[in-house]
Structures are given as structure tokens and as C-alpha cells.
Amino acid sequence: MAEVTLTVNGVRRAVGADPGTPLLWVLRDELGLTGTKYGCGEGYCGSCTVLEEGAPVRSCQVPLAQAAGKRYTTIEGLSNDGSHPAQRAWLEQNVSQCGFCQPGMILEAAALLARRANPTEEEIASALGDHLCRCGSYPRILSAVRLAARRAAAGGRP
Amino acid sequence: MSTRRDFLKVSLLAGGGLLVGFRWTEAAEGAAAAGVPFRPNAWVRIEADGRVVLVVGKTEMGQGVRTALAKILAEELDVDLDRVEIEQASPGPEYTDLGTGGSSSSMDGWDPLRAAGASARALLVAAAAARWGVDASGCRTEPGRVLGPEGRAAAYGELAAEAAARTPPETPPLKPAAERRLIGRRVQRLDGPAIVTGRARYGLDVRLPGMRFAVVARPPRFGDRLAGFDSTGALAVDGVEDCFAIPGGIAVVARSTWAALAGRRALVADWRAGAGGDFASEAHARALREAVAEAGVTTRRDGAGRAALAGAARRLHAVYEYPFAAHGAIEPVAATARVESGRCEIWSPTQTPNAVQAFAARTLALPPDAVTVHVTLAGGGFGRRLGWDFDLEAVEVARRIDAPVQLVWSREDDLVHGYFQAASAHRLEAGLDASGRVVAWDHRKASTPHNARRRPSREQLADPQFLAGSSWGVNDQPYAFPAVETSYRVVEAPVPIGPWRSVFAPSSVFARESFLDEVALASGRDPLALRLELLGADDAGVPRIAEPGGARVDRLRLRRVLETAAERSEWSRPLPAGRARGLAADVFHTETYVAHVVEVAPRARRRPGEPPFTIERVVVAIDCGVVIDPDGVAQQAESGVYWSLSNVLGETSFARGRAREENFDAFRIATFADRPRAIETHLVPNDDERPHGLGEPVVNSFAPALANALARLTGQRPRRLPFDLAALG
Structure with a gap:
């Protein structure tokens, strides 16, 4: 079995798995990073979203072979201590109910904030539009992203 | 000590x-x-x-x-x-x-x-x-x-x-x-x-040294029986270690989840058709409609009951329909188990740990204290995790291998092979006297009163008390009609039925609160005024406390949530053209009082799959006794709106003995694009000294409030969930 090397949360990892294995299962089953969630396996729900070179991707749709040499950020690596403006805003707005979909939501939001410092409600709803939350946390996500943007503008990092 | x-x-x-x-x-x-x-x-x-x-x-x-x-x-x-x-x-x-x-x-x-x-x-x-x-x-x-x-x-x-x-x-x-x-x-x-930070551990996140992952190939149609299988292809998949039959299907055990899923795809199973393999929800819906054409077992009778309709100056009736629905929690069900040296350990996001322990012990012929159940966080519950089917599958696999194993349901397993909210039909009829007062109320429900896969006995299916217990929102309706009759007709289905958020209430309350709106419209009454009157606002002869069907209803508190929702939504103020409001209320058996006012407008630019309307505003008034956390109440209120909205937009339907909606491309969960522009939660002051429930009570009155708003906006009344969006556009 070929070994594939990728960088996850700043650490180079060599993975020996079938090159067709989706990154989602590499992260969860091989690397023990269970913060990336399995919700549908087909790219419909967004729970498995991670950042690839800073851009959001559905890790269930990325075969290991394609991940070779790339840099990924998972929810465990978004900050050392939960201090990313999105993470803090999520707590302040009491966004999470069951919380299962939230790692994907937060990473998508972090990517949006990195490219749009002050997104409108429509831009947030559109960027996160393909993420599903069965608990209905959507209104609070919109508030949290706006709050994170204000915080970042006031001096925090994006 | x-x-x-x-x-x-x-x-x-x-x-x-x-x-x-x-x-x-x-x-x-x-x-x-x-x-x-x-x-x-x-x-x-x-x-x-x-x-x-x-x-x-x-x-x-x-x-x-x-x-x-x-x-x-x-x-x-x-x-x-x-x-x-x-x-x-x-x-x-x-x-x-x-x-x-x-x-x-x-x-x-x-x-x-x-x-x-x-x-x-x-x-x-x-x-x-x-x-x-x-x-x-x-x-x-x-x-x-x-x-x-x-x-x-x-x-x-x-x-x-x-x-x-x-x-x-x-x-x-x-x-x-x-x-x-x-x-x-x-x-x-x-x-x-x-x-x-991703540290939260759900059922799927349990990791143990040396663990394996397993999935189960299950009968493709209701009633299918396994005649045999060929595991050659599955075992050839890298990482797949074993395939064997367990009760309910064929387990594929592998070193990773992905290998187990790939192994299952490569498995060749021979399923023989049995009863239920031709089940279709359209035919079932027809059977339910036909069933409510006749009255069933009476679950409540006040005054002269249905007979009072005969003396009414005017009679109105309508039939409402409600679909099957999966739970669709974003975390599919999963459990992890280890069986060794006469002991069993289970890690599960279960809602019912004692049952898991008891049934695992029975399965393994072990004393219950040899079984330890660790409860994890659950990525949504909604009643699905009151079942222990997935826990026992994990045990069945773990007992056959020398390693701990995580039994994973794929999304498709979860939406196709779980249990479902039961479809139902409701026929309501009201008798009005010459002055427009409602003098008789007849509510017939037809559905499948199974719960958590336990089939009721023949005696139970004829027992008014048992059927009343499956009639929340029907027999425990809060309004003071001089004559009431409620009844239930059983229509069997091969679909596994089990608890779902708010259980029996959503369909009943949708029908009841929609029909009350129809009565109001037909008799030229304001829907708020009609409800307040039926709750004794102007009549000291109407008792404040009612105890229908074992529930307890304080009509004054229900009036107060209605009045609060009306006041906050400016109910009495006319809306501009092209806008409409609807109202509905409910009291759940946990003594939580909820009213919804929903304001709608036609959607200006409509993309494919989008409803022809937008929800401009939702006002929720809640009396849940002592408020432990106002933001927690608001969070649940928002959650109830989205849960109910998903029910308005989607369903689980069946064709040839199998659910059609196998993943989230087809099983509709409301999302950002569907969002109401505003959801406002208002707490109604009360002198209660206890907190009451929230998770379920917040669901029921949203869908009828939306239907009532759309009936005014479009002239078309949605009488079936999910709504027929084409008819409303």
C-alpha cells in the first residue's frame, strides 16, 4: 500500500491507506482526529468540512491520493485554545445545540471571514448554505459570524 | 454517614x-x-x-x-x-x-x-x-x-x-x-x-486500542429474508477481516469505517421477498383517507359526542394528511462494544441506557451487572436513540470477534432502516349553531399506533385507553366545546414506527389548529377571538382547569400565550397587501403552553426547490413555568420552528417496500435558504413554581400557523404535510 504524506494542523503525517479512502476517514480512523464529523458521506451536509490550503472542502469527497502534499486544518487545529474569533463568537451566541455539525460550520465560517472581513447576512447564508443543522442553529450562526467579524475588525485575528 | x-x-x-x-x-x-x-x-x-x-x-x-x-x-x-x-x-x-x-x-x-x-x-x-x-x-x-x-x-x-x-x-x-x-x-x-474545539465525544467518536469498525448489510425491502450470501468480494477488499450473519443482516468487519463500507458494497446477498415488500406510501395514504371516512374506537366523548352534529345549523369538515418521517439527526446512529471474559462494555449515545444494559445482558446471557454502558454525547436524538437496535447490533458483532468494535450506520442506513414517525389522516367536523358558535367537535384519527417496534396486541388495538395514548393533540384538545367525540382507527403498515420529536402530537395539532382556522374563516370570525372564546375568555361557565384524557390544561395560561403572541405580532394591525399572518396554539402534556404567529409573503425570486413564499416573521409565545435560562428557551423555540419547517418541506416516502429518501439530497432538512427572516421568542410570565418541558412542545403549533398564513396569502389551504409547493405558487 502506498504511503501518502500530508500536513494536518501543521504536522506532517504519513498515511498508509488505500489511496481512494476519503480524507474524512483518514482523519477519523487513521489519525484519530474525530472533530471532523461524518454526516452523509456524499457531500450534502457539510459536517466533514475541513480547510485545504485555507479553503473549505468536504473531506468525504477528497480521496487520500488527492490530499498528498497538501496542508489541512481541522477543527482541532483552528486555534490552540478555542480562541479563534469564530469559536469565541459561537460560545457567546450559544450557537450549539447538539453541536455535531458545528465543526464544519465553524471552519466554513473561518474561511469566509478570511476572505471577507465583513460579510453581509446574504454572504454568510450563501457561504454556509449547503451545511445542514437538524437542531436549527442557523439564526445563531448568522449572529455569531457577524460578531466574529466585528471582533476581528476590532483587533482580533481573522 | x-x-x-x-x-x-x-x-x-x-x-x-x-x-x-x-x-x-x-x-x-x-x-x-x-x-x-x-x-x-x-x-x-x-x-x-x-x-x-x-x-x-x-x-x-x-x-x-x-x-x-x-x-x-x-x-x-x-x-x-x-x-x-x-x-x-x-x-x-x-x-x-x-x-x-x-x-x-x-x-x-x-x-x-x-x-x-x-x-x-x-x-x-x-x-x-x-x-x-x-x-x-x-x-x-x-x-x-x-x-x-x-x-x-x-x-x-x-x-x-x-x-x-x-x-x-x-x-x-x-x-x-x-x-x-x-x-x-x-x-x-x-x-x-x-x-x-472538536473535543466533544459523540457516539461515533469513541476510539479504543485495537478496535474494529463494522457495518451491516440489511434487508433492502420490508419483509425480506436472508437466504444466503457470498462474501468473496467483500473479503477481497483491503482491510476487511470478516463477514457473518447476525440477527437483522450481514455484518462486515474491517480495520476502518471506509473498508467496512467498501466491503459491504462488494458483498453479494440473496434476499427473498416477504410481506411488505410492495409497500408504497401513496397507497397507504389512500388507506388512511378511507379509514377516517368512518369513525373508529372512541377515545373521548363529552356531552352528546358526535351525535350533537345532527342538531347543528351548519356543518363543516375537512381531511388532513401527514407523512412518515425519519429523524435525520446529523450523527447517524452508532454504538461501540467490547465483549470479553464474561463482561461487556458498550459506549452509546443512547436515550435509554438501562434498556441497553438489560437487552445486551439478555443477548449475551450475562447478568446485567456484567454489562457496563457508557453514555456519550448524542449528535441529535429526537427519539431515535430511545431504540436499542444499533446497540444490540454492536453487541452481536463484538461477541463474535476478539476486539472492540464500532458498529456504524451509514447515512443511508439511518434514513432507510431506522424507525419513523407514523403517517396519519385526520378528519375533523364541526357543528355550528345559528349564531356561529361551535356546538359539536368530531376528530377522527387513523394511523399506526406502534411504538419503538413493539407491535401492540389485538386487545390493545381495540382498547380506547391504549388508542387515546396514541392520540396526543386529539383527545386532549384544550377547547371547551359542548360536545366532543374523538376516535382512532388503526391502519397497519410494515414500516417500523417509533418515537419522534413530539411523538403523536405534530399531526394532530396540525389538523386541529388548521381546522379551527377553517371554522373561523367560514364563520367570519377572527381566529384569535374564536380560540379565546373557546378557552372561556368571556364565559365564567367554562372551567379554567380541564383534564382531558389524563392531561392537565390551564385554559387561562393557554389564553395568555395566545394573547402574548397576538400582541407581539401586532395581530390586530392590518398587513400591507401581499402579506398574511396565521396563528396556532398548543398545550403539550408536560404542561407547556405555546402559541405561534407566522407572517408570510410571496417569494420574489424563486430558485428551483424553493418554496413560493418567504417567512417574514415568526413570533413564539411560551409559558414553560419557571424559566431556567431564557436563552435556552429561545434556542429550543428556534429549534422547534426549524424542525417543523423541515416537516412542512419534506418527508420519508416509500416505494416497493423501501424508503425513497436515502440521503440528504432527498430527505429535506430546512436550511439557511429556508430561514424565516426573524424568530422572536417571548416568555409569558406565570406564577408556576416548576419548570416544564421544552424540546417537544415547541414543535407543534408552527406548521398549522404557517398553513393558516398561507391559506390567507394564497387562497389555497395546505391540508397535507409536506405542503404541495406547486399548488401554493
């Missing part, structure tokens, strides 16, 4: 802490009266280092139960909320009735947690007073510390051992409501930091 036989047991912890054992439910009173020794089933530990650990037997599924229960304790114990750690209880002799359902956790935990917190606080104060040689009345507490005269102070942790040697007070003083610091105030969820 000292014991208040009726409610408390105090002992010293190793390391010098204070252990307070108490009982979760009022069952203790009965036990004490019957002379049974007091046995705690809930615990608080105050460690010598000042940490407070609450052992909780409730499953966190997003309803915020861990935070709510910790708040109740912290308030009376007088500690900061961030000092409270939650430890999840496992079934055992002390925990014989764990379980989370029925929106009852805060309600049931209120009295025992307050008593335990207040008792522990009194013990700590008494210990401090004794140490200082002062009277306890000269001492008070601030969060985590006892303060005495002349600036004396001692932390709870350092007093814990001395407190453990004392006898708890007979009636610990409870904090007056005006002095509460936590109850009624907004706090941040205790589980929040773990969730936003």
Missing part, C-alpha cells in the same frame, strides 16, 4: 470530600412510606479541592440538559456554574431508571436537585459554624465559600470532610426566587467549549 431516610444520604469521600446522594424522582417518598430503605440514585460530590461533580443520568442531545441541571444545583448550593463538572451516569444498582425523553428532565430534576444543593449548602454552613464556634445563623455563603463573623471565610472544599460528618437538615432552606443568581439568567452552555 447519616441518612435522611426520605431524601438524602451524606457520606465522606476518600480524600476528604462530601458525597450527597439523593433520589431523582418522587419515588423515594413511596419507598419510604412502604418501609423500603432509602437508596440514592443521583449524586453530588464536593471534592476537597472545591470541585463540584454532579453525576447526571440524562443524555445530552442538544437540548441543554447538562447545563440546565447543573444550574439548578449550582443555584441552591451557591457555587459558580463553571465549578460544576458533569459526570455521566452508567446503569447499575444505583441507576435503575436512567433515560431521556418526554421533555421531562428539568421538570423531574427541579425538586431533587434543589433539595440536594440546599442540603449540601446547609451542611457546609453548619460545619463552618462549628469550626468557628459561632451560630450558623451568623454565617452566609457566597459562591464556593462560607463567610462568618469578623471576616471569617472557608472554601467549600476545606469544609467538605467536616460537613460529611453532620446530619442534614430536615427541611433545607431554599433560596427565595428574588435572590437567584443563575435560574432565569442567560449562561453559556457547559458543553460549548468542547464542541467548538
Whole structure:
């Protein structure tokens, strides 16, 4: 079995798995990073979203072979201590109910904030539009992203 | 160690802490009266280092139960909320009735947690007073510390051992409501930091050394039986280790989830058709419609019942239909099990840990105490995890291999092979007198009253009381009609039916509150005024308290939520052209009162799949008794709107004995694009002294309020869920 090397949360990892294995299962089953969630396996729900070179991707749709040499950020690596403006805003707005979909939501939001410092409600709803939350946390996500943007503008990092 | 036989047991912890054992439910009173020794089933530990650990037997599924229960304790114990750690209880002799359902956790935990917190606080104060040689009345507490005269102070942790040697007070003083610091105030969820950093552990996140992953190939259609299978292809998949039959299907065991899924795809199974393989929901819907053409078993009769319709000056009737629906929690069901040397350990996001323990023990022919169940966080529950089918599958695989195993349901498994909210049809008929007053009310329901895969007996299916228990929202309707008859007709289906958020109520309340709106329109009445009248607003002869079908309804409180929703939504103020409002209300059997007003407008630009309307505003008025956290109530109110909206937009339908909606491309969950522009939650003041449930009560009246708004906006009345969006456009 070929070994594939990728960088996850700043650490180079060599993975020996079938090159067709989706990154989602590499992260969860091989690397023990269970913060990336399995919700549908087909790219419909967004729970498995991670950042690839800073851009959001559905890790269930990325075969290991394609991940070779790339840099990924998972929810465990978004900050050392939960201090990313999105993470803090999520707590302040009491966004999470069951919380299962939230790692994907937060990473998508972090990517949006990195490219749009002050997104409108429509831009947030559109960027996160393909993420599903069965608990209905959507209104609070919109508030949290706006709050994170204000915080970042006031001096925090994006 | 000292014991208040009726409610408390105090002992010293190793390391010098204070252990307070108490009982979760009022069952203790009965036990004490019957002379049974007091046995705690809930615990608080105050460690010598000042940490407070609450052992909780409730499953966190997003309803915020861990935070709510910790708040109740912290308030009376007088500690900061961030000092409270939650430890999840496992079934055992002390925990014989764990379980989370029925929106009852805060309600049931209120009295025992307050008593335990207040008792522990009194013990700590008494210990401090004794140490200082002062009277306890000269001492008070601030969060985590006892303060005495002349600036004396001692932390709870350092007093814990001395407190453990004392006898708890007979009636610990409870904090007056005006002095509460936590109850009624907004706090941040205790589980929040773990969730936003990815540290939160759900059922799928259990990781054990040497573990395997397994999926099960299940019957493609209802009734299919396994005649044989060829595992050659599956075993050729890299990482697949074993394939074998277990009850319900063929397990594929592998070194990773992905290998197990790939192995299952490569498996060739021979399924033989049985009964139910031709089931189609369209034919079933027809059978339900036909069933309500006739009255069934009467579940309630007031006055002359249905016969009163004959004397009415005018009669109106309508039929409403409601679909099957999967739960669709984003975390598919999964459990992890290890069976070795006569012991079994299970890790599961279960809502019913004791049943998991009992059935796992029975499956393995082990005594229950040889089975340990660890309850994880659940990525949504909604009633699905009241079933233990997935737990037993994990056990069946684990007993056959020499490693711990995580039994994973794929999304498709979860949406196709779970159990479902039952489809139903409702026929309502009202008799009006010459002045337009409703004098007779007839509500017939037809559905499949199974619950959690247990098929009712023939006797139960004919038993009015059993059927009344499956008629929430029908027989326990709150309105004061002079004559009422409600009935139920059983229509069988091969679909596994089980608890779903709000269980039997959503369909019934949709039908009831929609029909009341039709009655109002047809008789030229305002829907709010009609409801208030039926709840005795202008008639002292209407009793304030009604007890229909074992429920308890305070009509004044229901009127108040209606009035609050109306006032906040400016119900009496006309809307501009192209806007419309609808109203609906419900009281759930947990005595939580909810009213919704929904305002709609035509959607200007419509993309494919989008409804032809937008929801401009949702006003929710709630009376849930004592408010533990106003933001927690708002969160549940928002959740109820989205849950119900998903039900308005989607369903699970069946063709040839199988669910059509296999993944989230077809199973519709409301999303950002569907969002109401605003959801406002308003708490209605009340003099109740207890909190009541929220998770389920917030669901029921949204869909009919939306339907009532759309009927005004479009002239087309949606009488079926999911709504026919083409007909409304």
C-alpha cells in the first residue's frame, strides 16, 4: 500500500491507506482526529468540512491520493485554545445545540471571514448554505459570524 | 454517614470530600412510606479541592440538559456554574431508571436537585459554624465559600470532610426566587467549549486500542429474508477481516469505517421477498383517507359526542394528511462494544441506557451487572436513540470477534432502516349553531399506533385507553366545546414506527389548529377571538382547569400565550397587501403552553426547490413555568420552528417496500435558504413554581400557523404535510 504524506494542523503525517479512502476517514480512523464529523458521506451536509490550503472542502469527497502534499486544518487545529474569533463568537451566541455539525460550520465560517472581513447576512447564508443543522442553529450562526467579524475588525485575528 | 431516610444520604469521600446522594424522582417518598430503605440514585460530590461533580443520568442531545441541571444545583448550593463538572451516569444498582425523553428532565430534576444543593449548602454552613464556634445563623455563603463573623471565610472544599460528618437538615432552606443568581439568567452552555474545539465525544467518536469498525448489510425491502450470501468480494477488499450473519443482516468487519463500507458494497446477498415488500406510501395514504371516512374506537366523548352534529345549523369538515418521517439527526446512529471474559462494555449515545444494559445482558446471557454502558454525547436524538437496535447490533458483532468494535450506520442506513414517525389522516367536523358558535367537535384519527417496534396486541388495538395514548393533540384538545367525540382507527403498515420529536402530537395539532382556522374563516370570525372564546375568555361557565384524557390544561395560561403572541405580532394591525399572518396554539402534556404567529409573503425570486413564499416573521409565545435560562428557551423555540419547517418541506416516502429518501439530497432538512427572516421568542410570565418541558412542545403549533398564513396569502389551504409547493405558487 502506498504511503501518502500530508500536513494536518501543521504536522506532517504519513498515511498508509488505500489511496481512494476519503480524507474524512483518514482523519477519523487513521489519525484519530474525530472533530471532523461524518454526516452523509456524499457531500450534502457539510459536517466533514475541513480547510485545504485555507479553503473549505468536504473531506468525504477528497480521496487520500488527492490530499498528498497538501496542508489541512481541522477543527482541532483552528486555534490552540478555542480562541479563534469564530469559536469565541459561537460560545457567546450559544450557537450549539447538539453541536455535531458545528465543526464544519465553524471552519466554513473561518474561511469566509478570511476572505471577507465583513460579510453581509446574504454572504454568510450563501457561504454556509449547503451545511445542514437538524437542531436549527442557523439564526445563531448568522449572529455569531457577524460578531466574529466585528471582533476581528476590532483587533482580533481573522 | 447519616441518612435522611426520605431524601438524602451524606457520606465522606476518600480524600476528604462530601458525597450527597439523593433520589431523582418522587419515588423515594413511596419507598419510604412502604418501609423500603432509602437508596440514592443521583449524586453530588464536593471534592476537597472545591470541585463540584454532579453525576447526571440524562443524555445530552442538544437540548441543554447538562447545563440546565447543573444550574439548578449550582443555584441552591451557591457555587459558580463553571465549578460544576458533569459526570455521566452508567446503569447499575444505583441507576435503575436512567433515560431521556418526554421533555421531562428539568421538570423531574427541579425538586431533587434543589433539595440536594440546599442540603449540601446547609451542611457546609453548619460545619463552618462549628469550626468557628459561632451560630450558623451568623454565617452566609457566597459562591464556593462560607463567610462568618469578623471576616471569617472557608472554601467549600476545606469544609467538605467536616460537613460529611453532620446530619442534614430536615427541611433545607431554599433560596427565595428574588435572590437567584443563575435560574432565569442567560449562561453559556457547559458543553460549548468542547464542541467548538472538536473535543466533544459523540457516539461515533469513541476510539479504543485495537478496535474494529463494522457495518451491516440489511434487508433492502420490508419483509425480506436472508437466504444466503457470498462474501468473496467483500473479503477481497483491503482491510476487511470478516463477514457473518447476525440477527437483522450481514455484518462486515474491517480495520476502518471506509473498508467496512467498501466491503459491504462488494458483498453479494440473496434476499427473498416477504410481506411488505410492495409497500408504497401513496397507497397507504389512500388507506388512511378511507379509514377516517368512518369513525373508529372512541377515545373521548363529552356531552352528546358526535351525535350533537345532527342538531347543528351548519356543518363543516375537512381531511388532513401527514407523512412518515425519519429523524435525520446529523450523527447517524452508532454504538461501540467490547465483549470479553464474561463482561461487556458498550459506549452509546443512547436515550435509554438501562434498556441497553438489560437487552445486551439478555443477548449475551450475562447478568446485567456484567454489562457496563457508557453514555456519550448524542449528535441529535429526537427519539431515535430511545431504540436499542444499533446497540444490540454492536453487541452481536463484538461477541463474535476478539476486539472492540464500532458498529456504524451509514447515512443511508439511518434514513432507510431506522424507525419513523407514523403517517396519519385526520378528519375533523364541526357543528355550528345559528349564531356561529361551535356546538359539536368530531376528530377522527387513523394511523399506526406502534411504538419503538413493539407491535401492540389485538386487545390493545381495540382498547380506547391504549388508542387515546396514541392520540396526543386529539383527545386532549384544550377547547371547551359542548360536545366532543374523538376516535382512532388503526391502519397497519410494515414500516417500523417509533418515537419522534413530539411523538403523536405534530399531526394532530396540525389538523386541529388548521381546522379551527377553517371554522373561523367560514364563520367570519377572527381566529384569535374564536380560540379565546373557546378557552372561556368571556364565559365564567367554562372551567379554567380541564383534564382531558389524563392531561392537565390551564385554559387561562393557554389564553395568555395566545394573547402574548397576538400582541407581539401586532395581530390586530392590518398587513400591507401581499402579506398574511396565521396563528396556532398548543398545550403539550408536560404542561407547556405555546402559541405561534407566522407572517408570510410571496417569494420574489424563486430558485428551483424553493418554496413560493418567504417567512417574514415568526413570533413564539411560551409559558414553560419557571424559566431556567431564557436563552435556552429561545434556542429550543428556534429549534422547534426549524424542525417543523423541515416537516412542512419534506418527508420519508416509500416505494416497493423501501424508503425513497436515502440521503440528504432527498430527505429535506430546512436550511439557511429556508430561514424565516426573524424568530422572536417571548416568555409569558406565570406564577408556576416548576419548570416544564421544552424540546417537544415547541414543535407543534408552527406548521398549522404557517398553513393558516398561507391559506390567507394564497387562497389555497395546505391540508397535507409536506405542503404541495406547486399548488401554493
